[in-house]
Amino acid sequence: MKMGDLRLVLVHIRHTNRIFWREPLAAFFTMAFPVMFLVLFGVIFDGEVRGVSFAQFFTPAIAVFAAATATFTNLAIGTAITRDEGILKRVRGTPVPPWIYMSGRILSAVWTAFLAIVLMFALGWILFDFVVVWRNVPAALLVFSVAVATFSALGLAVCSLVKTGTTAPAVANGIILPMAFLSDIFIPLEDAPSWLLVVGDVFPLKHFAAMFGRAFTPPEAAAFMGAGPVLAWDRFAVMAAWLLAGIFITMVFFRWEPRGGK
Amino acid sequence: MSTVIEVEGLFKRYGEVTAVAGVDFAVREGDVVALLGPNGAGKTTLVEMLEGYRQADSGRIEVLGYDPGSAGREFRDRIGIVLQESGIEQNLRVREAVEHYGAAYSCRLPAADLIRLVGLEEKADAKVKTLSGGQKRRLDLALGLVGDPHLVFLDEPTTGFDPSARRKSWEMVEGLTSMGKTILLTTHYLDEAQHLADRVIVLSKGRIVADGTPDSIGVGPPSTTVRFKTADPTSLPRLEAEPSVEQGKVSYQTVRPTALLHQLTGWAVEQGVELEGIEVVRPSLEDAYLSILDEEKGREDG
Numbered sequence: 001m002k003m004g005d006l007r008l009v010l011v012h013i014r015h016t017n018r019i020f021w022r023e024p025l026a027a028f029f030t031m032a033f034p035v036m037f038l039v040l041f042g043v044i045f046d047g048e049v050r051g052v053s054f055a056q057f058f059t060p061a062i063a064v065f066a067a068a069t070a071t072f073t074n075l076a077i078g079t080a081i082t083r084d085e086g087i088l089k090r091v092r093g094t095p096v097p098p099w100i101y102m103s104g105r106i107l108s109a110v111w112t113a114f115l116a117i118v119l120m121f122a123l124g125w126i127l128f129d130f131v132v133v134w135r136n137v138p139a140a141l142l143v144f145s146v147a148v149a150t151f152s153a154l155g156l157a158v159c160s161l162v163k164t165g166t167t168a169p170a171v172a173n174g175i176i177l178p179m180a181f182l183s184d185i186f187i188p189l190e191d192a193p194s195w196l197l198v199v200g201d202v203f204p205l206k207h208f209a210a211m212f213g214r215a216f217t218p219p220e221a222a223a224f225m226g227a228g229p230v231l232a233w234d235r236f237a238v239m240a241a242w243l244l245a246g247i248f249i250t251m252v253f254f255r256w257e258p259r260g261g262k
Numbered sequence: 263m264s265t266v267i268e269v270e271g272l273f274k275r276y277g278e279v280t281a282v283a284g285v286d287f288a289v290r291e292g293d294v295v296a297l298l299g300p301n302g303a304g305k306t307t308l309v310e311m312l313e314g315y316r317q318a319d320s321g322r323i324e325v326l327g328y329d330p331g332s333a334g335r336e337f338r339d340r341i342g343i344v345l346q347e348s349g350i351e352q353n354l355r356v357r358e359a360v361e362h363y364g365a366a367y368s369c370r371l372p373a374a375d376l377i378r379l380v381g382l383e384e385k386a387d388a389k390v391k392t393l394s395g396g397q398k399r400r401l402d403l404a405l406g407l408v409g410d411p412h413l414v415f416l417d418e419p420t421t422g423f424d425p426s427a428r429r430k431s432w433e434m435v436e437g438l439t440s441m442g443k444t445i446l447l448t449t450h451y452l453d454e455a456q457h458l459a460d461r462v463i464v465l466s467k468g469r470i471v472a473d474g475t476p477d478s479i480g481v482g483p484p485s486t487t488v489r490f491k492t493a494d495p496t497s498l499p500r501l502e503a504e505p506s507v508e509q510g511k512v513s514y515q516t517v518r519p520t521a522l523l524h525q526l527t528g529w530a531v532e533q534g535v536e537l538e539g540i541e542v543v544r545p546s547l548e549d550a551y552l553s554i555l556d557e558e559k560g561r562e563d564g
Contacts, residue, residue: 011365022353085349093313093343095335095409096366257315 005100012096012104013111020112026074031116034066037186038120042128052221056131059124060216061185064147064209066116068176071109071148075155076172079105081165088256098256106152113148133216139230140215147208150239153246154204160253179205184213204242207235264291265324266413266444267312272321274307274468281307283468285321289446291412294439296459296476297448298551304468305448306346306417312446313343313415326413339368342411344402346418352391356382359390360404367409380404380434396427403434414438416447420454432457452551464554472554486519488526490540499529 021027038059045054082088091101124130155172162168180186182199183206189197200206215230267289274282282304289295297305310316311323314330314337323330328337350359357373364370377386380400385393393401399419406414419435420428435458438445449455455462456476464472492498492512498505501522503514516522519542530537 008366011362015362018358019351019353082349082351085352086345086347087349087351089315090343090345090348090350090363090405092315093338093341093345093348094363094366095339095368097335100366 005097008096008100009103009107012101013107016105016108017111020074020078020108026078030066030070030074030112031119034062034069034116034120035123037065038062038123039127042124046128048129050220052218053129053131055124055128056216056218056221057188057213059120059128059130060213061209063117063120064205064212065180065185066120067113067144067148068151068180068205068208070113070116071106072151072155072158073169073172073176074112075105075109075152076158076162077165077168079156079159080162080168083159083256084165084258086258089258092256102156106156109152109155110148114144117144130216131218133218136215136230140212142231143208143211143215146236146239146243147204147212150204150208150243150246153243153250155246156254157246157249160250160255163259176205179203182206183209185209201238204239207232207238211235265289266291266293266326267446268322268324269312270322272308272311272323273319274304274311274316275319281468282311282318285465285468285470287463287470287473289444291444292442293461294435294445294459295447295461295463296455297446297463297465298450298452298455299448299465300450300555303465305465307468308465309415309417309446309448313341314338339366339409340412342406342409342414344406344414344416344419346421348402350390350398350401350405352389354390355387356390356393356401357386359401360408363405364408369410370408371410373408376404376408379407379437381430396423396430399423399431400434403431407438411443413444413446416445418448418450420449420451428454464551466555466558471558472551485515485517487513487515487543488519488522488540489513489543490537492538497533499526501525501529 041058041062042055045058047054079088092098121130121132125132158172158175159168162171182189182196182203184200185205189200211230211232214228265288267287269288270286272282272285273280285304285308297308299305307316311318312325312330314333317331325333326337326340330337354362356377360373360376364373374386377383380403382397382400382404385397390398390401403416403419406416416435420431423431432454435445435447439458445458447454447458459476462472462474462476463470490512491510492507493510498507498512501514502518502525503516503522505512505514514522514526523542526537529535
């Protein structure tokens with residue numbers, strides 16, 4: 001990769017960021033929604049177990065949800081709308097290579113996901129006594145990297161399969177919201193029927209949430225929050241399988257021109 | 263002068279419909295060529311194959327020495343495309359758009375100069391969504407030129423414009439011509455082709471039915487009509503052409519209007535006749551164009 005290409009990737013990250021923050025609706029759903037969940041959970045589940053605040057459970061879970069929204073949902077909807085508007089077609093007529101344009105979009109979404117997690121942690125810490133387990137931050141970053149790659153690829157896969165930007169929100173939210181309920185994000189699934197647990201295990205979000213949550217489990221809570229290693233290879237394997245599926249669908253079905261056009 | 267576009271035996275089908283049915287032509291450097299034709303004639307399909315958006319079914323295309331269908335970055339670095347319908351990020355400001363879309367070109371024109379060229383100085387800090395249709399089209403033009411292209415594609419540059427906006431756009435395109443750029447434009451406005459292009463290619467049903475300078479296209483030499491009113495159609499001079507009379511109007515068809523007028527006015531002064539409402543009508547491109555299309559239709563029906 002040449003220096004000029006790297007500069008062009010940065011230009012596209014900055015460009016996509018700028019457009020994202022100027023579009024109030026997308027920024028609202030990505031940032032304000034999880035903040036709302038966090039505050040509601042904090043107010044409802046106000047308390048602690050053996051010196052560990054409840055916030056220690058739900059803050060990483062909501063951060064995971066925010067990161068999935070920032071990548072999966074935003075890329076699916078944002079890219080489809082950009083395609084509808086003919087912007088992708090314009091880009092294809094310029095010397096910008098497709099991989100640079102896509103890198104710009106994906107890395108901008110990843111940056112938004114990172115900011116969302118930092119915001120959730122900061123609010124959890126300020127409002128509800130959430131503490132960062134610094135020792136596990138490198139492991140958490142590794143989990144984050146694989147997860148955002150997976151959810152970005154799946155977001156672009158959804159964009160590749162939907163016809164227009166009008167159907168994209170319904171499809172993307174229709175996937176991510178039920179997935180969040182199956183993945184221990186909004187409610188613990190300890191008492192759920194076992195088939196529901198199996199269904200959850202098939203999808204990547206549960207494994208992202210499980211490893212990320214485990215990374216922020218303080219040692220004194222290990223007894224009741226579950227111990228074991230932070231990084232679980234079987235969980236990575238499920239995410240990697242979805243990552244490959246997302247890349248494959250995108251490579252085969254992605255179109256730069258508006259659908260229904262000539 | 264070198265050849266910029268070379269097309270041979272080009273075919274493109276969409277299912278049952280043949281959009282481009284065997285097209286051959288070449289464009290040399292510095293030419294301003296208008297592709298003229300009604301909707302559905304295959305103009306956009308043809309141009310989009312030249313731009314690299316579409317693959318031909320058969321035939322050969324060479325643009326600036328590249329095969330557009332497989333060419334990449336270097337090719338797109340040297341062309342400028344102004345599509346008929348393509349969006350710009352609504353929340354971007356005009357200056358930001360020009361700077362952003364310029365970033366990928368190896369050779370780019372300064373944003374401020376370009377904004378001045380298309381007359382958007384006043385709107386440089388306005389968001390795209392606040393621009394009028396005509397202003398947005400001018401920004402499109404600026405984005406097509408930002409990479410200082412050798413070859414510019416303009417797909418229906420003034421469709422939907424009011425007359426004054428069209429004039430302004432024409433002036434801009436004329437500015438490009440004087441910079442020596444090669445331009446391929448599509449239009450279904452005949453006066454636009456006549457005004458801007460030094461060569462017109464008429465497409466009908468995916469085939470080229472006429473190709474020449476705006477003055478030369480048509481069937482045979484262009485004949486001019488000299489017309490006036492008369493009260494007495496019985497006493498008319500026989501000049502080099504036979505007069506025809508219709509609803510009290512006399513008209514002569516000629517390829518030498520100056521000589522005919524000289525004879526006609528000489529006769530009128532001699533006879534003391536006033537040539538009421540005399541007019542000289544040059545054949546418009548529209549007449550030529552319609553007659554070409556009619557002839558095509560006749561050939562098919564027959």
